[in-house]
Amino acid sequence: MPAIEVSHLTKEYRLGALQSLKDTALNAGRRLLGHPVEERPMFKALNDVSFSIEPGEVVGIIGHNGAGKSTLLKMLARISTPTSGSVKVDGRIAPLIEVGAGFVPDFTGRENVYLNASILGMSKREIDRKLDEIVDFAEMAEFIDTPVKRYSSGMQVKLAFAVATSIDSEILIVDEVLAVGDLAFQRKCFNRMESLIKSQRRTVLLVSHNIRQVERFCSRVMLMDHGTVSLDGLPQNVCNAFFDYSDKRIVAQSARSATGKVATTGEVELLEIYLCDGVSAPSRELVYGSDIEAHITLKVNSSLEKPIFYLGIHTTDFVKVTTTTSGETFRHKMIPAGVHKISVRLPKCQLTPGAYSLRFSVDVEDPVKNVLYHDSLHPFSVRSSPESRSNPEFEGFFLSPATWSQSTPNLAGERSSQQPEAGLHTVL
Amino acid sequence: MIRVAQNLYDYRELVFTLAWKNIAVRYKQAFLGIAWAVIKPVMLMLIFTVVKSFVGIDSGSVPYPVLVFAALMPWIFFQESASDGVNSVVSNTALIKKIYFPREIFPITAVGTKLIELGINFVILATLMAWYGMVPTAHILWVPLIILYTVLAALTISFVGAAINVYYRDMGQALPVLLSLMMYLSPVIYPLQLVKDKLLVQQAAGEWSGLLYMLYTLNPLAGIIDAFQNVVLRGLPPDWSALLPGALTVAVLLPLSYAFFKRAESYFADVI
Numbered sequence: 001m002p003a004i005e006v007s008h009l010t011k012e013y014r015l016g017a018l019q020s021l022k023d024t025a026l027n028a029g030r031r032l033l034g035h036p037v038e039e040r041p042m043f044k045a046l047n048d049v050s051f052s053i054e055p056g057e058v059v060g061i062i063g064h065n066g067a068g069k070s071t072l073l074k075m076l077a078r079i080s081t082p083t084s085g086s087v088k089v090d091g092r093i094a095p096l097i098e099v100g101a102g103f104v105p106d107f108t109g110r111e112n113v114y115l116n117a118s119i120l121g122m123s124k125r126e127i128d129r130k131l132d133e134i135v136d137f138a139e140m141a142e143f144i145d146t147p148v149k150r151y152s153s154g155m156q157v158k159l160a161f162a163v164a165t166s167i168d169s170e171i172l173i174v175d176e177v178l179a180v181g182d183l184a185f186q187r188k189c190f191n192r193m194e195s196l197i198k199s200q201r202r203t204v205l206l207v208s209h210n211i212r213q214v215e216r217f218c219s220r221v222m223l224m225d226h227g228t229v230s231l232d233g234l235p236q237n238v239c240n241a242f243f244d245y246s247d248k249r250i251v252a253q254s255a256r257s258a259t260g261k262v263a264t265t266g267e268v269e270l271l272e273i274y275l276c277d278g279v280s281a282p283s284r285e286l287v288y289g290s291d292i293e294a295h296i297t298l299k300v301n302s303s304l305e306k307p308i309f310y311l312g313i314h315t316t317d318f319v320k321v322t323t324t325t326s327g328e329t330f331r332h333k334m335i336p337a338g339v340h341k342i343s344v345r346l347p348k349c350q351l352t353p354g355a356y357s358l359r360f361s362v363d364v365e366d367p368v369k370n371v372l373y374h375d376s377l378h379p380f381s382v383r384s385s386p387e388s389r390s391n392p393e394f395e396g397f398f399l400s401p402a403t404w405s406q407s408t409p410n411l412a413g414e415r416s417s418q419q420p421e422a423g424l425h426t427v428l
Numbered sequence: 429m430i431r432v433a434q435n436l437y438d439y440r441e442l443v444f445t446l447a448w449k450n451i452a453v454r455y456k457q458a459f460l461g462i463a464w465a466v467i468k469p470v471m472l473m474l475i476f477t478v479v480k481s482f483v484g485i486d487s488g489s490v491p492y493p494v495l496v497f498a499a500l501m502p503w504i505f506f507q508e509s510a511s512d513g514v515n516s517v518v519s520n521t522a523l524i525k526k527i528y529f530p531r532e533i534f535p536i537t538a539v540g541t542k543l544i545e546l547g548i549n550f551v552i553l554a555t556l557m558a559w560y561g562m563v564p565t566a567h568i569l570w571v572p573l574i575i576l577y578t579v580l581a582a583l584t585i586s587f588v589g590a591a592i593n594v595y596y597r598d599m600g601q602a603l604p605v606l607l608s609l610m611m612y613l614s615p616v617i618y619p620l621q622l623v624k625d626k627l628l629v630q631q632a633a634g635e636w637s638g639l640l641y642m643l644y645t646l647n648p649l650a651g652i653i654d655a656f657q658n659v660v661l662r663g664l665p666p667d668w669s670a671l672l673p674g675a676l677t678v679a680v681l682l683p684l685s686y687a688f689f690k691r692a693e694s695y696f697a698d699v700i
Contacts, residue, residue, distance in 0.1 A: 013698065074697065077527070077528055078528040079524075079525065079526070079527070079528050079697045080694075080695075080697045080698055081694035081695065104449060104453055106452075106453055106456045106457060107449075107452065107453075107456075111452070114445065115445055115446075115449055118441055118442050118445040119442065119445075119446075119523065119527060119529075120527065121442075121529070123441055124441055
């Protein structure tokens with residue numbers, strides 16, 4: 001018997017504000033008289049969703065904002081009622097839909113633990129038994145008798161997380177709670193979730209925008225899009241499909257509103273920059289491993305003495321992946337005023353699939369100064385064939401060319417040479 | 429009804445915890461603490477006593493201050509239970525949107541919380557009675573039943589009011605006005621005996637008198653306050669003829685009110 005069974009679940013919301021009392025009364029009157037009533041348009045947050053989850057499955061739900069993830073969780077947790085269709089849940093559900101719902105600022109940490117835990121359905125005896133563990137996990141022993149209103153927001157979240165994850169329930173619903181506290185505590189939460197999932201064999205539903213986390217935790221992932229489950233299957237496949245889709249959206253978005261950082265002294269202007277692979281037309285979608293050329297058109301206003309050009313690649317969240325410099329190429333030259341074209345060849349580009357942008361800057365010597373800086377230029381995505389996206393090589397930003405070799409050091413005499421596997425080591 | 433009781437039993441710990449929260453939140457950072465619970469009835473008692481000295485209200489054999497305090501106790505309990513009950517769902521928006529448990533927990537907890545404040549007022553009542561040298565009789569054992577009945581009357585308003593309040597906040601605004609009108613229609617400032625004398629003995633409204641009296645006692649508070657005064661102060665059993673019409677009102681309206689609440693409940697999280 002499945003732990004959760006959802007069939008033809010639909011949830012509609014009316015768009016716009018709630019009607020005034022007057023409109024409600026007028027509409028009721030019209031209905032009584034059989035006149036047509038002006039209805040506000042409906043919005044389908046969930047549209048005919050069906051699936052079932054077996055006990056012990058760990059299911060991730062991903063999708064962009066507004067895809068219906070949280071609405072679905074609310075239906076499962078019985079907070080909201082479906083417009084049509086049904087939800088069957090077998091077992092006690094603990095919703096971690098938002099940790100710390102119902103913390104009372106005037107109460108001490110201890111009082112809030114009792115309050116919050118009993119709201120989540122724990123009995124007094126259960127809480128008594130678990131109090132020490134909760135306090136210990138939240139690292140709050142020192143502050144547990146201080147009112148929560150004097151806590152920092154991080155402390156509140158830590159305590160709330162500790163309470164929420166201490167519930168014994170067959171089904172755990174988790175909505176974006178792993179991103180709490182500082183890095184050290186996040187690590188701890190992560191481990192706690194992992195132990196909840198792995199060792200206690202609970203059914204878990206995890207909603208997150210941290211796709212890597214979902215991929216790691218879950219045994220199955222559902223991708224939601226516009227109120228429907230558009231993909232349901234192995235974490236790797238579903239997550240990769242979502243990555244590809246997101247990359248395209250990011251590129252399209254940043255191409256529409258290029259708002260990079262620009263700094264210039266006016267000596268040189270960037271007229272055009274684009275990438276292409278093989279053919280000469282600009283391309284925003286490059287294939288992994290192909291030869292890439294960057295074409296830059298500059299307008300030099302006053303001649304550049306001994307310039308150095310930098311071309312860099314960064315992710316859309318400004319992690320600088322790589323930078324290449326013109327180095328000595330123009331070191332002893334003077335570039336006169338006028339329009340010039342520069343091209344950079346990047347043979348067999350090893351960038352892993354993802355969304356990136358270009359960064360370009362110009363320095364001159366005597367005196368050393370930066371005369372031009374641009375980033376978030378020419379957003380582009382690197383793609384691969386769909387089946388190879390889940391290639392383990394693509395974990396990271398780019399592939400390092402490497403040579404591996406094997407040797408078996410003869411440290412312990414004859415014994416080790418008879419067991420080559422035991423002494424296997426690799427050299428990069 | 430059995431399901432309600434079952435739910436209530438399953439969630440009893442939550443009800444107690446939430447009631448404790450309500451009390452603690454209200455008085456935590458107040459210097460006078462729970463003493464505030466008695467200040468309102470005591471102040472009103474003093475004001476009414478002063479007013480009474482101008483107007484002249486026949487309080488029968490019982491000293492007026494005790495009589496009015498014994499009326500204010502069930503009245504204030506009812507009034508505050510009803511208004512807290514009506515606001516209980518809206519004021520717990522954060523919980524409604526995050527966690528499921530039977531939503532009637534909120535109005536019930538709000539009413540339950542007021543029971544504690546009512547209990548404290550009994551101390552004042554006992555002091556007043558001792559001051560005037562009044563000794564209660566065995567009829568005082570009726571008190572728990574009268575309070576239970578008051579709880580049911582308050583829930584009748586709370587359920588329907590709380591549900592409407594989620595959709596239209598007008599309810600929260602209108603209720604205090606309605607309740608303060610209701611106070612004058614209940615025998616708080618004056619004893620029920622006066623109304624009875626006027627209508628039933630003197631037949632002040634001619635042939636309509638009997639009907640008017642019946643209408644008056646349809647208000648459950650008429651019977652409640654009078655019964656409370658009878659069993660505590662006068663040493664008499666409750667006046668059933670005054671209780672019955674009101675009890676009928678509650679018996680009919682409470683199930684309707686609860687049904688309305690349960691129907692509206694599933695959409696609370698969407699519209700609140």
